[in-house]
Amino acid sequence: MASSSTAKIIDRNIPMVKLENIRKSFDDLEVVKGLDLEIGSGEFFSLLGPSGCGKTTLLRMIAGFETPNSGIVSIAGEEMTNFDANERPTNMVFQSYAIFPHLNVGENVAYGLKKLRLPKNEMKARVLDMLKLVDLDGLYDRPSYALSGGQKQRVALARALIMQPKVLLLDEPLSALDKKLREQMQHELRRLQRTLGITFVLVTHDQEEALIMSDRIAVMFDGKIAQLGHPQEIYERPVTKKVASFIGVMNFVSGEYLGKKGGKLHVRTSSLGEVFLKPGQMASDLQPGNVTLGLRPEMLTVLYSTNDNSENEFKAKITNVSYYGDMTYYSVEMPGPDDDISISMRNTVGRHVYSVGDVVRIGWGAASIVAL
Amino acid sequence: MKTNSRPLLFFLIIYLGFLYAPVVLLPLFAFNDSAIIAFPLSGFTTDWFSWLMEDESLFGALKNSVLIAVTASFISTIFGVLTARAMARHRFMGKQSMFGLIMAPLFLPEIIVGVSILIVLMQLGLALSLWTVIAGHVLLATPFSVSILTTAFNNLDRSLEEASLDLGENRIGTFFRVILPLVTPGLISSLLIGFTISLDEFVIAFFLTGTDPTLPVYIWSLLRFPSKLPVVMALGFILLVVSLVLLGIFEFYRRRSEALTSGKENSGI
Numbered sequence: 001m002a003s004s005s006t007a008k009i010i011d012r013n014i015p016m017v018k019l020e021n022i023r024k025s026f027d028d029l030e031v032v033k034g035l036d037l038e039i040g041s042g043e044f045f046s047l048l049g050p051s052g053c054g055k056t057t058l059l060r061m062i063a064g065f066e067t068p069n070s071g072i073v074s075i076a077g078e079e080m081t082n083f084d085a086n087e088r089p090t091n092m093v094f095q096s097y098a099i100f101p102h103l104n105v106g107e108n109v110a111y112g113l114k115k116l117r118l119p120k121n122e123m124k125a126r127v128l129d130m131l132k133l134v135d136l137d138g139l140y141d142r143p144s145y146a147l148s149g150g151q152k153q154r155v156a157l158a159r160a161l162i163m164q165p166k167v168l169l170l171d172e173p174l175s176a177l178d179k180k181l182r183e184q185m186q187h188e189l190r191r192l193q194r195t196l197g198i199t200f201v202l203v204t205h206d207q208e209e210a211l212i213m214s215d216r217i218a219v220m221f222d223g224k225i226a227q228l229g230h231p232q233e234i235y236e237r238p239v240t241k242k243v244a245s246f247i248g249v250m251n252f253v254s255g256e257y258l259g260k261k262g263g264k265l266h267v268r269t270s271s272l273g274e275v276f277l278k279p280g281q282m283a284s285d286l287q288p289g290n291v292t293l294g295l296r297p298e299m300l301t302v303l304y305s306t307n308d309n310s311e312n313e314f315k316a317k318i319t320n321v322s323y324y325g326d327m328t329y330y331s332v333e334m335p336g337p338d339d340d341i342s343i344s345m346r347n348t349v350g351r352h353v354y355s356v357g358d359v360v361r362i363g364w365g366a367a368s369i370v371a372l
Numbered sequence: 373m374k375t376n377s378r379p380l381l382f383f384l385i386i387y388l389g390f391l392y393a394p395v396v397l398l399p400l401f402a403f404n405d406s407a408i409i410a411f412p413l414s415g416f417t418t419d420w421f422s423w424l425m426e427d428e429s430l431f432g433a434l435k436n437s438v439l440i441a442v443t444a445s446f447i448s449t450i451f452g453v454l455t456a457r458a459m460a461r462h463r464f465m466g467k468q469s470m471f472g473l474i475m476a477p478l479f480l481p482e483i484i485v486g487v488s489i490l491i492v493l494m495q496l497g498l499a500l501s502l503w504t505v506i507a508g509h510v511l512l513a514t515p516f517s518v519s520i521l522t523t524a525f526n527n528l529d530r531s532l533e534e535a536s537l538d539l540g541e542n543r544i545g546t547f548f549r550v551i552l553p554l555v556t557p558g559l560i561s562s563l564l565i566g567f568t569i570s571l572d573e574f575v576i577a578f579f580l581t582g583t584d585p586t587l588p589v590y591i592w593s594l595l596r597f598p599s600k601l602p603v604v605m606a607l608g609f610i611l612l613v614v615s616l617v618l619l620g621i622f623e624f625y626r627r628r629s630e631a632l633t634s635g636k637e638n639s640g641i
Contacts, residue, residue, distance in 0.1 A: 065534055085537040098535035102553045111549075112539030163539060 022071035033223035049220035091160035251341035270336030299368035310363025420606035433590035444509035445566025452517030460525035486579035500582035513566035524558025
């Protein structure tokens with residue numbers, strides 16, 4: 001529908017959604033605790049967190065289904081804190097899809113156009129265009145009860161997008177789909193967002209989904225934003241242990257930060273020995289004392305032959321093997337008091353898969369470590 | 373399971389026989405060629421139905437009853453919609469006790485209700501009329517309407533309403549374009565049950581009827597004349613057939629709308 005020449009210009013300097021000191025309680029339970037956030041125009045933004053962290057409530061306050069107890073909600077530069085949902089330039093794709101069961105596909109998609117009082121044939125033309133955009137050609141007359149989950153999802157998307165919203169809100173839209181369909185929809189949503197240039201705000205508890213789709217992610221715990229950043233920042237440089245273990249798998253090794261030594265940060269661990277980190281790998285305000293080091297499973301390597309070398313290595317016994325086909329996950333015992341750590345290895349031609357009890361050499365590099 | 377099924381089957385037959393044997397007697401005696409309601413049957417006749425057609429006061433009573441039943445079921449359904457909506461969507465002080473008070477007439481003896489209303493009407497100096505019967509019947513039917521419609525409104529997915537608001541529709545438009553179509557089966561149930569309750573209600577109607585009797589009151593008055601008993605049987609037979617047809621129509625629509633809203637593709641339309 002929208003060619004590259006008509007796609008809206010993405011300008012991340014203009015906040016499309018601006019939340020200032022938002023607080024929201026239900027009865028005595030405060031679910032959003034003084035939260036500030038700016039979402040740029042044309043951004044694919046994700047609110048990521050476990051259930052009960054307040055992410056859905058936050059989305060519903062942007063949509064106009066909930067009013068904050070205090071704070072300001074602005075959309076496209078206009079204050080809309082107390083506006084009803086039908087007065088806001090936002091549209092929502094609901095977790096349950098909320099397809100009107102008494103209407104067919106065409107009527108569902110055309111629902112919001114009614115107040116525009118378009119001529120019948122123009123209305124139909126618009127609906128057909130939109131159905132084409134979401135790959136639902138030919139389903140115009142299909143009754144809504146005869147739709148599959150994936151098709152309902154697309155109808156919900158078409159029904160929202162036909163309103164030409166400034167912000168599209170997606171509340172866990174893919175959680176009810178099976179894995180294959182979910183992956184396909186992730187790419188399609190991303191493609192649609194790039195084509196249309198509309199700001200998308202996605203709520204999800206699935207960290208992988210957030211990493212794949214988003215320009216930026218806000219990780220939320222307990223009514224507050226724990227970390228805000230690009231997917232790579234969030235994954236590679238988590239700021240707290242909680243964020244680190246919520247996003248993917250993270251191995252933790254305890255150590256003691258002894259201070260700077262030759263421009264590097266010196267950490268002594270019983271499992272990995274002396275570790276030297278660059279300043280960027282650690283929060284700048286960290287004081288000497290106990291510290292936790294985080295290592296991603298893919299940043300450790302099983303050294304298969306004597307010719308394989310690594311910056312550092314240690315010997316360890318394998319305690320568990322999980323074979324995934326393309327990958328093998330090993331758990332290995334640490335020499336120190338730390339918990340077993342997990343290592344992922346890609347299975348390539350001729351590469352041996354070890355068994356529980358085997359003793360292997362594990363290689364690691366200080367550059368991939370993050371201190372928390 | 374199998375060893376226990378024989379006594380259960382026996383129980384089922386007794387139970388169904390007890391329930392439906394009297395109903396089977398209706399058509400038997402409605403077409404029986406004798407003024408005495410007793411076996412053996414003496415012959416086939418349709419005379420009782422012709423008598424029925426000529427009885428003008430009976431038609432008057434039928435007309436009153438239908439008028440009362442239609443009006444009472446509409447009013448109780450409107451009350452039901454308002455109450456159910458409030459119950460399903462709003463939280464307010466005394467909600468549970470208010471709900472209890474609305475449902476209470478279900479458990480009050482009708483004779484007490486009838487006498488009480490009569491006393492109140494007398495005190496107010498109001499004449500008994502069709503409207504006084506309607507008022508009594510609304511009181512009886514409202515708890516049924518409320519309980520049916522509360523279920524219907526509770527089953528309504530709230531996100532459907534939100535989706536409508538989100539797509540720019542206002543609250544009134546949302547009510548007519550989304551909520552009303554989806555609770556229609558509940559509305560039909562409520563109207564139908566209100567109609568049925570009112571149509572065969574005797575005690576309250578007996579107390580509150582003025583000069584125009586309802587059908588049950590009229591039938592009761594017929595019972596004083598044994599020779600009229602077969603006519604009552606004929607009338608009962610007609611009412612039975614009409615109820616079965618109504619029930620069939622209702623069930624057809626109920627299943628259709630259930631298939632529409634349940635989201636299943638093959639739920640037997």
